[in-house]
Amino acid sequence: MSETAIRAVCLFCGARDGAQPEYVQAARELGAGLARAGVDLVFGGGGIGIMGAASEAARAGGGRVVGVIPQLLLQREGGRSDEPDTHVVDTMHERKALMHELSDAFVVLPGGLGTYEEFFEILTWRQLGFHDKPIVVVDVAGYFAPLRALVAHGAAEGFVGHRDEELFTIVESVEEALASLGVTA
DSSP states (O other): OOSSOOOEEEEEOOSSOOSSHHHHHHHHHHHHHHHHHTOEEEEOOOOSHHHHHHHHHHHHTTOOEEEEEEGGGTTTTTOOTTSTTEEEESSHHHHHHHHHHHOSEEEEOSOOHHHHHHHHHHHHHHHTTSOOOOEEEEOGGGTTHHHHHHHHHHHHTTSSOTTGGGGSEEESSHHHHHHHTTOOO
């Protein structure tokens, strides 16, 4: 997918575990896979949910983990401001801008409204030409089936261009996500 080497992957995902055990497992697989490949994990800085599972697995595998968290969320999301690679920022806008700046690609795992917002914003930035970094959505346990349907509906109704549908990739597994980014352990 990408012609440049991926050195850091930004993860957008939930600050909750979700209803399916596959969500936490996928997060752990992603964190461990990035660590094995020597690729930094850039994430929202929280220590809870599948976000926390991914960062813990990356750390356990000897990987570099870079957290970016707003001051307001430090306690709510179990952030670790004492970590050397944690950036505490003032706003969500600063958070997303810094995560973008620090990353060569984006991976999206299941999550809630914040995850949706992060995905759609980074996707829109790519559509508008603000970046050309790969965006990979991992459809863990069919979680993103409604996203597929929404995008297809938008295209059928003339609001999403067919070229826009090519701005991101949906895969079925973490292994496929890493392979699509050229990240091998």
